[in-house]
Amino acid sequence: MAPPVLVPIVVPDLGTPQMVLSVWYVRPGEIVYAGERVAEILIPGATVDIPAPADGVLAQQCYSVQQKLQTGNILGYLDVSSAATSSF
Amino acid sequence: MSRVPIVADQAGGYDQPREAAERVLQAYLLGTVDWDTLLLLQRRLIYEVTDTPSTTAVILCEHPPSLTIGREGSREHVRLDWAELQRRGWPVRWHARGGGVMLHLPGQLACYPLVVLEQWGWTPAAYVQRLQSCLITFLHSYGLTATADPCRPGVRIGQRRIAHIGVAVRYGVTCFGAVLNVDPDLRLFHRVHCDGDEQPMTSLQREIGSRFRVSGVRQRLLELLQQELQIERLSIFHTPPDLMSRVRNHATASRSR
Numbered sequence: 558m559a560p561p562v563l564v565p566i567v568v569p570d571l572g573t574p575q576m577v578l579s580v581w582y583v584r585p586g587e588i589v590y591a592g593e594r595v596a597e598i599l600i601p602g603a604t605v606d607i608p609a610p611a612d613g614v615l616a617q618q619c620y621s622v623q624q625k626l627q628t629g630n631i632l633g634y635l636d637v638s639s640a641a642t643s644s645f
Numbered sequence: 646m647s648r649v650p651i652v653a654d655q656a657g658g659y660d661q662p663r664e665a666a667e668r669v670l671q672a673y674l675l676g677t678v679d680w681d682t683l684l685l686l687q688r689r690l691i692y693e694v695t696d697t698p699s700t701t702a703v704i705l706c707e708h709p710p711s712l713t714i715g716r717e718g719s720r721e722h723v724r725l726d727w728a729e730l731q732r733r734g735w736p737v738r739w740h741a742r743g744g745g746v747m748l749h750l751p752g753q754l755a756c757y758p759l760v761v762l763e764q765w766g767w768t769p770a771a772y773v774q775r776l777q778s779c780l781i782t783f784l785h786s787y788g789l790t791a792t793a794d795p796c797r798p799g800v801r802i803g804q805r806r807i808a809h810i811g812v813a814v815r816y817g818v819t820c821f822g823a824v825l826n827v828d829p830d831l832r833l834f835h836r837v838h839c840d841g842d843e844q845p846m847t848s849l850q851r852e853i854g855s856r857f858r859v860s861g862v863r864q865r866l867l868e869l870l871q872q873e874l875q876i877e878r879l880s881i882f883h884t885p886p887d888l889m890s891r892v893r894n895h896a897t898a899s900r901s902r
Contacts, residue, residue, distance in 0.1 A: 572768025579716050580741070594815070599716045602773040602798030603743035603812035603819075 562638040564611050565631040566595060573600050576626040583615045588642075589635065596632055613637035668699050670876040672867055674860075674883055675706040677751070680713075680738055686885050687820045690759045694818055702759040703870060705863045708749040712737045712837065715811040717797065718745030722838040742821040743773070744798065744811025745840040752829035752848070754859045756866060757822040760874070762814065769814050773798050776823055779873050780808045783825075783866050789852055797840050800825075805847035809840055825849075825866070827859050 568576065579599040583589050594606040595615065613635035620632055671690075678686070683704070690702045712723060712735055723730075723737070723746060730737060735748075749755075762772055777793050780800045784791035784807065794801050800808040808825045826848035834845035849857050871879055 570768060572770030592816070597716075597741065599743060600770055600773075601717075601743070602777075602810045603769045603814060604716050604741055605769050605814040606816065608816070 559638050561616060561636040563616060563634040564613060564637050566607065566610060566633045566635065568598065568626050568628055568630040568632055569607070570628045571598065571600050571605055574627065576600055576628075578620050578622055578624050578626055578632070579604060580622065581618055583609075585615050585618060587615055589613060589615060598626060607632065609635060611635055611637050612642055614642070667878055668701065668874075668876045669878045669880055670871055670874060671700060671702040672879060672881045673702065673704045673706070673885060674863060674867075674881055675704065675885060677709055678704075678706040678755075678885075679709055680711065680736075682885070683708075683757075687757065687759065689886060691816060691818045691820065694759050694761055695816060698761065698764060701761070701764075701874060701876060703867070704755070704757040704759075705867060706755050706757075707751060707753060707859055708755060710735050710751070711749045712746060713742075713749065713811075714739050714746050715742045715744040717743060717811075718747075718841070722746040722841050724836045724838070740811070740813075740821065742811040742813040744809055746837060747809045747811065747824055747839055748834060748837040749824065750829040750833060752827050752859065754825045754827050754863055754866065755822070756825065756863075756870070758819055758870060758874075760819045761817055762819065763817055765874070769812070769819075772814075772819055773810060773812055775873055776810060776812070779866075779869050780810075780823055780825060783869050784849075786865060786869075787849065787853060789849075794840075797842075799840055802847055802852055805844050806839065806842055807847050807849070807852070809846075827857050827862055 577599045580597040583595045589595055589609040591611050592608045595609045596607045598605045616634045616636040618633045694700050694702055781791045789802055791800050791802050798810040799806050808823055810823050811821050812819055813821050826846055828848055828850035831845060831848055839846055
């Protein structure tokens with residue numbers, strides 16, 4: 558079986574250090590398409606949807622809801638290998 | 646439902662040719678809009694502003710009496726039990742936006758810009774600050790000294806909040822936004838701690854002592870927003886777009902196959 562090809566989902570610069578993970582919209586093992594929202598981050602006064610960087614399967618969630626975040630943190634990984642995406 | 650464009654650009658007049666990429670601010674000056682309609686309208690406008698990069702939109706409206714709770718809010722901030730809420734006919738809705746609890750009443754101006762942040766190079770936090778400063782400038786224009794709330798996004802006059810901010814960024818486009826108290830019944834804020842603040846909110850009417858109508862002040866806020874976005878051309882609509890037209894067209898096309 559081909560090894561997984563992991564693409565990180567990175568916390569973008571939202572203009573504030575006060576960031577909290579508020580929602581995971583996707584569970585590990587679920588398929589996502591590029592641009593589809595996978596998570597939501599809460600900053601003071603706003604929620605920001607985080608899009609999937611590629612088509613793939615969510616392989617890992619690295620943070621839990623309510624955990625504090627910093628720009629550049631890796632929220633999770635998508636498996637974009639052909640084995641993962643063959644079921645699309 | 647038809648859309649009625651009323652005002653065109655301020656720069657050149659109606660007959661001058663315009664460059665294809667000239668930016669346009671589509672302003673929807675609506676009356677009372679219920680939440681289901683607002684969510685549909687926002688969804689449609691998100692598609693429009695992402696499809697047409699030169700277009701930015703803003704919805705200015707009121708809402709029927711209701712409570713909304715954002716991600717920073719809690720049911721504990723609503724000091725009314727379910728029976729009381731039912732008796733008053735105030736539905737409670739949880740929205741995936743920033744900010745906390747907000748009590749919506751007649752006499753408030755809701756301002757929901759749909760801005761593609763990437764086009765302006767703004768971060769979500771910078772956008773929240775700009776929206777806040779736009780409201781502060783608006784209140785200054787009425788001679789009021791307003792300040793940004795240091796504890797939670799929103800605007801204060803003295804000890805009381807006058808405007809609430811709760812934004813969502815979806816597909817890189819802002820939605821929801823700000824709610825400003827023009828002349829709502831302020832007694833009702835004693836039992837709802839908007840954005841977690843135990844002090845009841847204030848209003849333009851309470852601070853100035855004159856009667857104001859939402860329709861009378863929204864034009865000034867729109868002008869300030871237009872300045873903030875540096876968009877010269879403005880199109881004003883007094884009815885929402887036909888929200889179901891695309892769905893109907895699709896259904897017709899499916900049946901005809």
